[in-house]
Amino acid sequence: MSKMIPDLEGAFRQFVPPRDAVLLQLEEEATREGIPIIGPVVGEFLYVLARAIQAKQILELGTATGYSAIYLARACQGSTGRLVTLEKDEGMASRAQANFQKAGLAHCIEIRVADALAEMTNMEGPFDLIFMDIDKEGYLPLLSHCHRLLKAEGLMVTDNVGFHAANDFNHAVFESPQWKSVHLLSFLPYHSPEKDGLCLALRT
Numbered sequence: 001m002s003k004m005i006p007d008l009e010g011a012f013r014q015f016v017p018p019r020d021a022v023l024l025q026l027e028e029e030a031t032r033e034g035i036p037i038i039g040p041v042v043g044e045f046l047y048v049l050a051r052a053i054q055a056k057q058i059l060e061l062g063t064a065t066g067y068s069a070i071y072l073a074r075a076c077q078g079s080t081g082r083l084v085t086l087e088k089d090e091g092m093a094s095r096a097q098a099n100f101q102k103a104g105l106a107h108c109i110e111i112r113v114a115d116a117l118a119e120m121t122n123m124e125g126p127f128d129l130i131f132m133d134i135d136k137e138g139y140l141p142l143l144s145h146c147h148r149l150l151k152a153e154g155l156m157v158t159d160n161v162g163f164h165a166a167n168d169f170n171h172a173v174f175e176s177p178q179w180k181s182v183h184l185l186s187f188l189p190y191h192s193p194e195k196d197g198l199c200l201a202l203r204t
């Protein structure tokens, strides 16, 4: 007999973390409008990671309506913590800003309406954590900026690395001595899509 729990995916749906009304509303809007958000499992994963490394300065690439930003900001909202989040779509950015107000987090989130590559070229760090979730073709061109903007031993978390368009990025991170990385193929209830890859990379 197998040592594994039968219907592993069904069983693991029991462990989807609970959410408050703001996050549930954003999930409902995302489903209705087809907005690809990280969902509650990756959200809680980011929260736990950010708390574990005591991240105070966090950079997010790809805000959409602000769902993942809420998890990240909650993790770093202590006295000096702040999240900078970049979004190229003005309509999405203004929805995100309204959601940050609703969540009581506007004071610790700075949203910039900008293309990530253009904006990061002129940014200064250091950040403790960077979460990357933009168009996947953008991952590889941003890699050197992520390295420059992270502190030594800072953490880069990249979503959707199971996408074909992320494959060059995957190889570049895996093969570079500038990163100590792990690629996780994961089952992620309510993530878009539910089976996908995540990459965690420590800046060396």
Ligand SMILES: C[S@@+](CC[C@H](N)C(=O)[O-])C[C@H]1O[C@@H](n2cnc3c(N)ncnc32)[C@H](O)[C@@H]1O
Pocket (backbone or CB within 6 Å): 036, 037, 038, 039, 061, 062, 063, 064, 065, 066, 067, 068, 069, 086, 087, 088, 089, 092, 114, 115, 116, 117, 133, 134, 135, 138
């Ligand atoms: C997958 S969604 C982000 C979802 C969000 N992180 C969440 O889970 O709640 C990707 C977002 O990144 C934005 N985006 C894509 N390419 C970008 C770029 N080069 N610079 C800035 N934003 C970008 C898109 O407009 C879209 O809103």
